[in-house]
Amino acid sequence: MKVAIFSDVQGNLPAFNAAIDRILAWGPELVVMAGDLINRGPSSLACLERFDTLRRSHGWLPVNGNHETWIQQCGREPPRDALAAEMRRFADWTYQQIAPRLDALVDWPDHLCFHAETEASWVHVTHGTLASNRCGISDRVPDADLRGVLPQDVALFVTAHTHRPLERVLDGLPILNVGSVGSPFDGDPRGSFALLRFERGAWRSEIVRFAYDRQQAARDFDDLGFIEQGGPVARILFEEWKRARPLMSGWRSDFEPAVLAGERELSAAVGAFLATLG
Known part of the structure; x- marks a missing residue:
């Protein structure tokens, strides 16, 4: 049996198209999208429609990620104030983009x-763990923190969310993190997904890294309006994509508290944060 599993496209259509071509050429019997198809990138609607076509034509299966959950929540719940609206403007932009295809x-x-x-x-495939689709597994998470949030009596646990490919074993359970198609965070700008084969009574896994047209992806961030219309935080997300490194945690710890306290204006604080990156 051949299975392909991918995650965290994050609205990056050139990367998604390249992954689709590689997966279809391999000819798996099952393909699973393990969450975060949308948001953080400029082409959420196009990615959603492309996936839905493959779901209907080839039987590809979805799993909810935290961004699917959040974007739908944004559609139901307006921001509490003007600052919250400005900080989540990229997410509301994404919601407006996909609103015609919420079905x-x-x-x-x-x-x-x-x-x-x-x-x-x-x-067992999920975006995070049994605890939450925001609970990712990296090589830094202690074994003790994972006990109780992973399923029992399975041969393989497949996860995503961290944007970093990973293989580790906990108490005899193989764990596979498939990484990110559209926005890796391990310093390698190439996308990633996983291929599984069931051979001689066991699952064999392979992480595939692939190149795609990053120049087109960069143009999409500008041409499709994500940077201009997504608010100041969209600039940080674009920089994360460019560097293939996580930046939001640094923003949240070092700059966002002053913004939330009313001590700094959001756009100026984002500019100051980006200036620290060199």
């Missing part, structure tokens, strides 16, 4: 399980 997000599960020809071959 394509209906009934996405938080978890998905499948198996090969034996009952001992169950695979």
Whole structure:
């Protein structure tokens, strides 16, 4: 059995198209999208429509990510004040973009399980862990923090969310983080996804890194309005994509508190934060 699993496209259509071509050429029997297809990038609607077409034509399966959850919440709940509206403007921009196709997000599960020809071959796929789709697994998470938030009696646990590919084992359970198609955070700008084969009674996994047209992706951030219309925080997200490194945690710890306290204006604070990056 051949299975492809990918995640965290983040509205990056050139990367998604390149991943699709690679996956279709490999010819898997099952393809799972493990969340965060949308948001943080300029082409959420196009990515959603492309995935929905593959879901209908090839049986590709979705799993909810935290960004699917959040964007739909943004559509239901207005921002509490003007500052909150400005800080989440990129997300509300994404919601307006995908609003005509919200039907394509209906009934996405938080978890998905499948198996090969034996009952001992169950695979559990989710965006984070059993605790939350915002609870990612990296090499820094202690084993003790993972006990109790992973399923039992499965042959393989597949996760995403951190934008970093990873393979580790906890108490005999293999864990596979498939990384990110559209916005890796490990310093390698190439996208990633995972290929699984069930051979000789066990799952064999491979992380695939692939190049795509990053010049077109950069133009999309500008040409499609994400930078101009997404508010100041969109500039940080674009810089994360360019550097293939996480930046939001630094923003939130060192600059956002002063903005929330009314001590600094948002756009100026974002500019000052970006200036510290060199």
